[in-house]
Amino acid sequence: MSRLSEGNIRLAKEIIGRYPRPRSAMIPLLHMAQQQDGYITNDAMVHIGELVGSTSAEVYGTASFYEMFKFEPVGKYLVNICGTLSCALMGSEELMHYAEHKLGVKMGGTTDDGMFTLEHAECQAACTEAPCLQVNYRYRFRVTAADFDSLIDDLSAGRLVDEIPAHGTVARVGQHIPRDRGVGAIPPESVTEAPVWLDGKAAL
Amino acid sequence: MTGTYAHAPGFIVGDRPKIVTSRFEYEDSYTLTRYLATDGYQGLRAALSRPANEVHDEVRTATVLGRGGAGFPAGTKWGLTPQGVYPRYLVVNGDESEPGTYKDRLLMERDPHQLIEGCLIACYAAGLSQCFLYIRGEMALAQERVAVALNDAYAAGYIGKNILGTHFSVDIVLHWGAGAYVVGEETALIESLEGNRGMPRLKPPFFPAANGLYGQPTIVNNVETLANLPWLMCNGAEAYTAIGTKTSPGTRMVAVSGHVKRPGVYEIVNGVTTFRDLLYKEEFCGGIRNNNELKAFVPGGGSAPWFTPDQLDLPFEGSQVGAAGSMLGSGAIMVMDETTDIPAAALTLTRFYAH
Numbered sequence: 001m002s003r004l005s006e007g008n009i010r011l012a013k014e015i016i017g018r019y020p021r022p023r024s025a026m027i028p029l030l031h032m033a034q035q036q037d038g039y040i041t042n043d044a045m046v047h048i049g050e051l052v053g054s055t056s057a058e059v060y061g062t063a064s065f066y067e068m069f070k071f072e073p074v075g076k077y078l079v080n081i082c083g084t085l086s087c088a089l090m091g092s093e094e095l096m097h098y099a100e101h102k103l104g105v106k107m108g109g110t111t112d113d114g115m116f117t118l119e120h121a122e123c124q125a126a127c128t129e130a131p132c133l134q135v136n137y138r139y140r141f142r143v144t145a146a147d148f149d150s151l152i153d154d155l156s157a158g159r160l161v162d163e164i165p166a167h168g169t170v171a172r173v174g175q176h177i178p179r180d181r182g183v184g185a186i187p188p189e190s191v192t193e194a195p196v197w198l199d200g201k202a203a204l
Numbered sequence: 205m206t207g208t209y210a211h212a213p214g215f216i217v218g219d220r221p222k223i224v225t226s227r228f229e230y231e232d233s234y235t236l237t238r239y240l241a242t243d244g245y246q247g248l249r250a251a252l253s254r255p256a257n258e259v260h261d262e263v264r265t266a267t268v269l270g271r272g273g274a275g276f277p278a279g280t281k282w283g284l285t286p287q288g289v290y291p292r293y294l295v296v297n298g299d300e301s302e303p304g305t306y307k308d309r310l311l312m313e314r315d316p317h318q319l320i321e322g323c324l325i326a327c328y329a330a331g332l333s334q335c336f337l338y339i340r341g342e343m344a345l346a347q348e349r350v351a352v353a354l355n356d357a358y359a360a361g362y363i364g365k366n367i368l369g370t371h372f373s374v375d376i377v378l379h380w381g382a383g384a385y386v387v388g389e390e391t392a393l394i395e396s397l398e399g400n401r402g403m404p405r406l407k408p409p410f411f412p413a414a415n416g417l418y419g420q421p422t423i424v425n426n427v428e429t430l431a432n433l434p435w436l437m438c439n440g441a442e443a444y445t446a447i448g449t450k451t452s453p454g455t456r457m458v459a460v461s462g463h464v465k466r467p468g469v470y471e472i473v474n475g476v477t478t479f480r481d482l483l484y485k486e487e488f489c490g491g492i493r494n495n496n497e498l499k500a501f502v503p504g505g506g507s508a509p510w511f512t513p514d515q516l517d518l519p520f521e522g523s524q525v526g527a528a529g530s531m532l533g534s535g536a537i538m539v540m541d542e543t544t545d546i547p548a549a550a551l552t553l554t555r556f557y558a559h
Contacts, residue, residue, distance in 0.1 A: 018377045020334070020418055026399035027382050031341075052399065065401035066382035068341050080342075084303045085506065086461035086538050088552040122385065122556050123506070124342060125306035127536065128459055128467035137344040171347035175354050175378040181364035183375045186333045188418045191291040196371050197256055198331045203370035204252040 002041035004048075008032055011174075012051055018177065020187040022052040030063050035168040039070040068170075075110045075117035077155050078167050079103075080134045083120050086127035090142075095131050096120065098145045102152060115156060117167075138164050220487070221447050223455045224431045225471045227315050234349045236356040239317040245362055247434030251325045252370055259329040263433065266441035267453050269474075271307075272297055272388075272426030273505065273534045275522050282330040284413035285421035291333035292421040294326055295397060295412075296430060298339040298346070299381055299388045303506030303556055304536030307457035307469055308427035312339060312346035315431070316353035320363065320376060322430030325437055327374045330423060334375055336397055341381035351378055385556070390424040391416075428457055428535075449475030452521045458482065462539035463496065464489035472520060479503065480516040483539060496541040504533030506553050 004012060012032060016025040029051065033044035045059040052059075063069045081099060083092050100106055103116050110117040126132040129141035140151060154160050165172060197203050227233040227242055239245070251259045264279030285292055296319070300308040311319060323335045337354075339347050354376060357363045365373045379397060386392050387402035391410050394417050396402035409415060416422025432454060436444050445453040452475030459469045460482060466489050472482060479501070482488045492498050498513050509530040511518075518524055525532050540549060 018375070021398065023399035024379075024397055027341075027396065028379065031380070031382065054399070062399055062401055063382075065403075066341070066384050068383035083552065084556050085502070085549060085552050086304055089462045089538070089540060089544065089549065123301060123303040123305075125300050125309045125340070127304045127306060127461035127538070128469060130461060130467075134342065137342050139345075170341065170344045171351060171380070172344075173348045173351045173355075175351045176358075177364070177375065178358055181358045181361070183334070183365055183373045185375075186291045186293075188291060188420050191333065194288070194290055195331045195333055197328060200255050200257065202252065202254050203256075203328070203372045204249065204368060 002033075002037050002043040003046075004029075004033060004044065004051075005036060008036060009051075012048075016052060018185055020185045023054055026052055026054070026059060026062050027066070030059070030066075030069055031170060034069060035170075038076075038166065038168045039073050070167075073114070074167055076115050076166050077135050077164070078117045078119065080119045080121035080124070080137075082122065082124045082126075082130070082132050082134075084123040084127075086123075087131040090130035092131035095133075095143060095145070095148065099148060102148060116152070136164050136167050137170050220471070221455055221473065222471050223435045223444075223447075224311060224315070224318065224428060224457060225469075227318070228310070233314045234316055234353065236317060236353065236360065239315075243438065244317050244434075245321055247437035248321050248324050248328075248362065249368065250437040251328055252368060252372060256329050256331060259325065259437070262441050263329060263436065266436050266444040267451075268429060268432050268436065268444070269452065269454075269456075269522075270426055271428035271432075271456060271535065273302065273507075275532065278326075278425060278429050281413065281425070282326070282423055284411075285330070285423070286414050289414075289421050290331070292331060292423065293417045294323060294330075294332040294335040295390075295393060295417060295422055295424045296323060296335065296337040296427060297388065297390065297393055297424055298337060298343075298427045299393060300340055300343075300427070300534075301385045301388050302534045302536060303553060304459060304461055304502060304538045305505050305534040306459050307535055309340075309343055309346050310469055311427050311431050311457075312343070313349050316346075316350045317357065318431050318434055319350070319427055320353055320357055322433040323376055324363065324367065324374065325433040326423065326425060326430060328372055332374070332423060334377065336377050336379050336417070338393055338397060339378070339380045341383045347378070347380055354378055393424060394422065448473050449519075449521060451475065451523065456520065456535055458520070458535040458537055460489050460537045460539065462501075462537075463493045463541035463544070464491065464539050465493055466490045475519055475521040478517050478519045479511070479537070482537065483516070489539075492539070492541050494541075496543065498539065499542050499544050500540045500546060502536065502538040504531045505536040506538075506556060507531075508533045
């Protein structure tokens with residue numbers, strides 16, 4: 001199971017329709033595939049290529065540039081600990097060592113039970129709350145060793161399933177443009193004149 | 205326009221002007237209900253009540269400086285598109301990833317409608333036919349808040365066809381990244397939005413205003429820059445330039461991290477507030493932790509050359525900070541006290557840029 005599901009194909013077509021060029025939907029569709037399977041499979045890349053009019057090699061060429069896309073299974077929970085300056089000043093290196101010890105894996109490694117993958121991350125834009133980490137892109141701020149312990153315990157016991165979805169899901173809510181409200185994509189070749197509201201008059 | 209809206213968002217809240225963070229005090233600041241209860245979408249109404257070129261002139265007169273790093277005035281940037289070439293696009297840069305910086309994330313999480321309203325005003329003023337709002341891939345909450353806000357604003361008639369019953373129609377498309385620092389650079393952002401690897405293009409020939417998304421004239425504006433526009437449309441350029449200085453009007457958001465007592469994101473007065481005010485005053489960071497001595501600070505994001513205590517009395521004004529050898533950049537201040545191993549600190553930043 002790694003081509004996009006029927007439901008995802010419908011959604012993929014809706015997303016593609018928002019862009020003047022289908023290829024612009026490539027990154028959103030890669031996220032969709034990762035949400036479906038937990039990582040990006042070869043079949044999914046072939047399928048995305050078919051949907052946006054690119055070869056699977058082109059899809060891989062784009063996908064491989066971006067760190068969030070994984071091409072083999074990772075843990076259910078991806079734990080990214082920030083190591084950039086503000087976090088380094090506030091003890092992120094100690095936190096990383098502690099996390100390696102707690103989970104029994106090195107940075108980049110996955111626990112044997114497939115629950116956790118540990119990664120060193122760069123700036124997560126939460127610098128006043130250092131040191132910080134993200135679990136599947138959900139923040140934890142000013143993390144102490146004790147905080148890390150309870151986080152891992154809570155995740156292991158399934159106590160945070162409402163807050164933190166399994167790896168692959170980033171945003172749990174997507175955009176929906178109602179059919180009767182949307183303008184639709186504006187492809188460059190279909191437009192030669194100025195927008196109608198540039199008529200020198202007030203619109204209201 | 206000054207004074208037209210008695211409750212225009214946050215002209216002065218407390219003793220400091222708040223232009224973009226006036227709703228942050230509300231728990232539900234991100235909802236359409238709260239936004240409308242605090243004069244939300246009144247700036248759009250004010251804009252649509254005037255011809256587009258007048259709205260553009262108002263933004264030009266206000267000298268709204270770009271908040272992404274380069275500090276180029278938004279009104280001037282909009283004017284760089286070639287005459288008569290359409291369609292033109294708006295790309296919103298919400299890929300905030302410069303070390304130490306995080307104001308755009310808060311603006312997206314806590315007041316997404318303000319950003320949406322800013323996008324609509326920009327599209328109206330500069331004749332931009334479609335807007336793509338690019339949010340950094342790792343910002344799950346910002347993506348969710350903006351998605352809900354877009355859905356609510358579409359349903360309420362603020363986005364899409366015939367906005368507020370006028371002939372102004374524009375879509376705002378939510379787009380998001382997948383992790384890559386360099387994509388914050390505007391030509392790399394466009395590459396990524398076209399479905400490519402996010403590598404910067406050569407400038408020239410690829411100045412986005414002339415040759416951007418799909419080869420068309422494209423305005424790339426930072427989140428905070430656009431978030432200023434609703435207030436500006438409600439209150440006018442005169443009220444905007446009355447805050448700050450002639451060369452740096454209005455306010456700006458800064459994130460102070462590292463060894464201060466109260467790290468945080470603050471809205472300060474452009475050109476007036478000094479680094480000393482920000483680091484030591486009670487209403488801001490309240491001093492260095494444990495009352496230690498200040499050793500060094502980064503004044504404007506990870507790429508900016510560092511300052512020492514000698515430069516504390518400089519105000520947040522681009523040319524003065526530039527003359528002193530650094531830059532204001534993206535509004536990130538990282539503070540290091542006397543206990544800091546400076547070479548080790550420099551190494552973490554170097555590792556980031558190698559990354």
